[in-house]
Amino acid sequence: MKISEKVRRIYDRRPYPCGAQSLKHSGWALALDWVDAIGRNGAQVGKTPRVLVAGCGAGAEAFDLQRRLPSAEIVAVDFSSRSIALAKRLQRRSRKMSGIRFLTGDLGDRELPARVGGEFDLITCHGVLSYIPGPSRVLKNLGRCLKPDGVLYLGVNGAAHVSTRIRHILAIFGFDMNEYTEKSHMRDIVRLCDTVLSPEGLPSISGARAEFLSSDLFGPLIQNLTLARWAECARRGGLHFRGSLSSIRLIRLIAGNDLVPLLMPRSRASAGILLEQIRPSQFHRLLFARTSAPDPPWASRGRLPEWRIKLTGLYRVRLPKPARRMLDRLRKVTISSVTLKISSEWSMPEWEVELLRSGDGRHQVASLLRKMPLSVPFADLRKQLFLLYQLGIINLLHPGTAPGAY
Numbered sequence: 001m002k003i004s005e006k007v008r009r010i011y012d013r014r015p016y017p018c019g020a021q022s023l024k025h026s027g028w029a030l031a032l033d034w035v036d037a038i039g040r041n042g043a044q045v046g047k048t049p050r051v052l053v054a055g056c057g058a059g060a061e062a063f064d065l066q067r068r069l070p071s072a073e074i075v076a077v078d079f080s081s082r083s084i085a086l087a088k089r090l091q092r093r094s095r096k097m098s099g100i101r102f103l104t105g106d107l108g109d110r111e112l113p114a115r116v117g118g119e120f121d122l123i124t125c126h127g128v129l130s131y132i133p134g135p136s137r138v139l140k141n142l143g144r145c146l147k148p149d150g151v152l153y154l155g156v157n158g159a160a161h162v163s164t165r166i167r168h169i170l171a172i173f174g175f176d177m178n179e180y181t182e183k184s185h186m187r188d189i190v191r192l193c194d195t196v197l198s199p200e201g202l203p204s205i206s207g208a209r210a211e212f213l214s215s216d217l218f219g220p221l222i223q224n225l226t227l228a229r230w231a232e233c234a235r236r237g238g239l240h241f242r243g244s245l246s247s248i249r250l251i252r253l254i255a256g257n258d259l260v261p262l263l264m265p266r267s268r269a270s271a272g273i274l275l276e277q278i279r280p281s282q283f284h285r286l287l288f289a290r291t292s293a294p295d296p297p298w299a300s301r302g303r304l305p306e307w308r309i310k311l312t313g314l315y316r317v318r319l320p321k322p323a324r325r326m327l328d329r330l331r332k333v334t335i336s337s338v339t340l341k342i343s344s345e346w347s348m349p350e351w352e353v354e355l356l357r358s359g360d361g362r363h364q365v366a367s368l369l370r371k372m373p374l375s376v377p378f379a380d381l382r383k384q385l386f387l388l389y390q391l392g393i394i395n396l397l398h399p400g401t402a403p404g405a406y
């Protein structure tokens, strides 16, 4: 039997996630502000976005997106007919969910774009590709379903995924890793692994529901890959990596030590790939698009200031009141983000505060600097802009693009 057929049978036996609670709460929520900030260079998705949920399971992800984007047109597809039947049954319980179109279909099928009906502003594919042989083929297919300015969100296992270690130990204890077995003995071995791994901050999974363990621990194939390998799979599928959620956290770790300039002139995408090699992830949350993001000319004293500065919307930036006279001094700025669960106070030079104050995407950095009564050394300017960009606080827009475009 082919691997994909074995995988389909696993989800037909135990749809994921299971239970009526998935109509109200999904286990996680896609950070839409991050998708717009990094995937779309700060441009917001239109009023009635088309969203494709690729590998929707029993519907939790699609229900969550419909709750948060009530005007979105959502199509949700999965190759497990039992999962789709369960999703449709749950859907009938809530009128607000009636617009979601649930379909049975294989993401690897060349007819997928025709089946799901055209192109989408956003495609989400969470917890799916790690179980698919030949993920590049599926990524190519998903790319064909994206609008030219659409964004693909991918949630996939990383090289440090807990299953890498636990699968190996269960196999040593004689378990057939192709087939899930609900024996207390199996849970005890997973608990043994949980206990040994807990100092590493890995999640405990011995108490997880059967449908989670049957797909995340057992099964014929689990691909736990580095960020570099996932980005390469997507590139072979014609998609460009835009950024990873966890790399923003890694940038924050090094920001306090003035180490971020070492990454210059890397894009967010390539800085993320580099940092992930130092600290491999458990799980990746990644964004891809059909085109690569234009790289600001970090080395060019003449061209960098021509780019326009725009706050991304991923953070709330609270600036001090404008000073009557600009001085060469530091001011307090509060930067917080619900998505990243942070709030911190920064001391910023006054010129940087004023750049952020005008960061609506309409002004070139050079024109803002010209209005200031002090001169800003280029080395300081690019260092601070690079830090703000890598943290996802600002985007720099190419001088040739229209203010609303990206």
Ligand SMILES: C[S@@+](CC[C@H](N)C(=O)[O-])C[C@H]1O[C@@H](n2cnc3c(N)ncnc32)[C@H](O)[C@@H]1O
Binding pocket: 004, 007, 008, 011, 016, 017, 054, 055, 056, 057, 058, 060, 061, 077, 078, 079, 080, 083, 105, 106, 107, 108, 125, 126, 127, 128, 131, 132, 215
């Ligand atoms: C772990 S579940 C994730 C479900 C959902 N994305 C979520 O996060 O709640 C993985 C889902 O991917 C589906 N799947 C795996 N391979 C697929 C393929 N080739 N085509 C369509 N669906 C697939 C499975 O049937 C299963 O429902």
